[in-house]
Amino acid sequence: MKKTMITGSVVCGTMLVMGLTSSLTVSADDTLAGSTTIGAEVTKGDTILDIDKDTNFGQKPLADKVDFGPQDIKYTVTDYTGTKDGYSISAKLTDEDTTRSLKINGKELSQTPIEVITADANKVGENGAKVTAELVYTGAQDTTKFNSTVEWVLTKATTRAIKE
Template sequence: MKKIILSAMLCGGMLLGVANSGVAHAADKLTGTTTATATVAKGDVTLDVDNTASFANPQPLSADVKFDGANVGYTVTDYLRDTNGYTLSAKLTDTDATRTVMIGDTPLDPEGGATKVVTKDTDKTTNPKENLSLSVEYKGITEVKDYTTTIEWDLQKAQTQQFKE
C-alpha cells in the first residue's frame, strides 16, 4: 500500500510539474501605445511658395543692371483631387519706375496689376515642387544699395471635373 501511495504522489508531482512548465512568467513588455497625427488643411487646394529668392552674383552700378537666375519654388496641392487645372498669377506690391520684373518670359505689370504666369489644364495638381525663373532689370539707378522686390501670388483653381453618370 505504501508503494501505491508513493507511486501516486510521485506521478501526481510529475503531472503538476508538466502543467506548471507551460505557465507564462513575467514578460518585459506586454502593452504599447501609438499616437497617430492627422493634419486637416484649410481649403481643398493650397499654394506653397518660397518666401525668398536670391540672385547669386551682385552686379556693379551701371546704366542697365540685370539680375537673372533666381528660382521661386512653388507647390500646388489638391487635397480633394477634383481640381481640373489651375492658374497662378503674380503681382508686384510696390511700384518702381526703374524696374522690370520677369517671371519666365512673362513681364509683370509695373503698376501692380495681376499677371498670369502659370496655367495648368491637367487634374494632376499634386506635383512635386516646381520652379519659376525670376529676373529683375533696373535702368537708370544711381545708388548702390540692396533693392527689394516683393511679389504677391494668387492661385485660382479651374472648374471641378464633371462626372458622367
C-alpha cells in the same frame, strides 16, 4: 457503499456530459452569421499654394543696366479637392519702381495681376514645379539693396473655364 458511489459518479458524469453536449447542438433555427454595412464619405479637402519665401539675385555693380539674370522660384500646389482640372497662378508687384523690370516666365510684372503659370491638369496631392524670374534695373542711381514683393494668387480651374 463504494459500489453505489462509483455508480452514482458514473451516472452524474454521464448526465453532465450529456447536458453539455446537448447545449452545444445547433438547430436549424440558429443564426450563426451576420453582416455589417460600413459607410464612409470622402469630402473635398484643401488647396494650398506654397512658394519660395525669398529669392536672392545676389550683387552686381552699379551700371546703366544691371541685369541680375534668371533665378528659379520653386512652388508647390497641394490639391485635395478631388478635381484634376488644373490651376493658374497670377502674380503682381506690391510697389512701383520705374527702374525695375521683373519678369516671371517671360511676363513683365506690375501692380496689376497677370497670369504667369497655367496647368491644364493636376494630380491629387502635391504638384511641384518652378518658374523663372528675371530681374533688371535700368537707370538706377543708388547703390542700395533693392527689395520687391510679389503677391501670388492661386485659382483652381473649372471645367467651364477650360472649355472656353
